[in-house]
Amino acid sequence: MKVLIYSAKDFEIPYLEKANHGKHKLTFIKESLSSHTAMKTVGYDAISIFSADEACIITIEKLKSFGVKYISLRSVGYDNxxxxxxxxxxxxxxxxxxxxxxxxxxxxxxxxxxxxxxLITSNQRIKNYNFDLNNLVGFDLNDKTVGIIGTGNIGSVMTKIMHGFGCKLLGCDIEENKDLIHQYDISYTTLEHLCEQSDIISLHVPLNMETHYLINEDLISKMKYGVIIINTARGAVINTEEVIIGLKSGKIGALGIDVYENEKGVFFRDHSSLIPDDDLLITLNAFPNVLITGHHAFLTEEALTNIAETTMHNLDCWKAGKETENELTDIN
Structure with a gap:
């Protein structure tokens, strides 16, 4: 099967080639999928895309007209x-x-x-041989209340880790995980109550109509003063403009994000010579109590291996005329 790999990163290509074992003819390109780059798929049976690629209705129609039959995502999320x-x-x-x-x-x-x-501020001082400790005071995680929104695969691991720190755990999800309740003493509650009681809030939900701008002005107003918010889910789970207001007022004590609602076209690229024209991102980046990483939470050897192997497994199934257990489309 001829496969075009969109948004191919140098660090992932060796993993994909190893998982392929020469079974498929792979072509790697750095461009992301869009309605403008869809024409590159002419002559290919399948494509593989990442979370920053865009497969909207126009792009899908073009892919179909160019003869593409299969799309293998290299991500969990598929809101794109x-x-x-x-x-x-x-x-x-x-x-x-x-x-x-x-x-x-x-x-x-x-x-x-x-x-x-x-730690970032501390290290920056040390680089200049400044060993002053003023304004570096933190707090013990032990006995603090951590609210975990979304207790699926990732949220479950987060629960286990924070339990190890001795934290009190609150959870919010559509379904309660009985194992987490029994093993880690997590208490499920409403989203509002979780926000009212938590010293730290960590987001682990998919992006959909229900979770879009889940963290907004209304919920922020219910949070503890100085709450720390961590988002490694999807950027648009939080309303960036309203979170910035919370940061300015001090209601939000710190924000750690690996994702950003306007990251498309910005993340995964080097913009050091030309700052992106994005006032929200520039504002966030100016806060000393905001830590942004460029969607690289997944970047471990184990994760890259699993992504590559599952991507190739999906392609292998389709080549053999079988469905894969990871299919998202309903085709008769």
Whole structure:
């Protein structure tokens, strides 16, 4: 099968080639998928895309007209793909449902620890041989209340880690995880109550109509003064403008994000010679109590291996004329 790999990063290509074992003819390009770059798929049976690629209805229709039959995502999230259009046009789409929940959860904890203990500021001072300790005071995580919004694969690992720190745990999800209740003493509650009681809030939900701008002015007003918010889910789960207001007022004590609602076209690229024309991002980046990483929570050897292997597994199934258990489209 001829496969065009969009948004190919240098660090992931060796993993994809190794997982392929020469079974498919892979072509790697750095461009992301869009309605403008869809024409590059002429002559290919399948494509593989990442979370920053755009497979809207127009793009899907173009892919179909160019002969593409399969789309293998290299991500868990699929909010960037119009699945209804893909199903209607008989394009099979599959994702990587769980590549390494530990990678994401551990990154979330890294953001939390770095912000709480002000490690970035401390290190910057040391680089200048400034060993002053003023304004570097943090707090013990032990006995603090951590609210975990979304207790699926990643949220479950986050629960386990924060339990190890001796935290009190509150959870909010559509379904309660009985194992988490029994093993880690997490208490499920409403979103509002979680926000009212938590010293730290960590987001681990998919992006959909219910979670879009989940963290907004109304919920922020219910939070504890000085709350720390960590988002390694999707950028648009938080309303950036209203979070900035919370940061300015001090209501939000610190913000750690690996994702950003306007990251498309910005993240995964070097903009050091030309600052992006994005006032929200510039404002966030100016806060000393905001830590931003460029969507690299997934970037571990284990996660890259699992992503590559599952991506190739999906392609292998389709080549053999079989469905893959990871399919997202409903095709008869």
């Amino acid at each position: 793909v119009n699945l209804r259009a893909a199903s209607r046009l008989n394009l099979r789409v599959a994702n990587v449902p769980a590549y390494s929940p530990h990678a994401i959860a551990e990154h979330a904890v890294s953001l939390l620890l770095s912000l709480n203990r002000k």
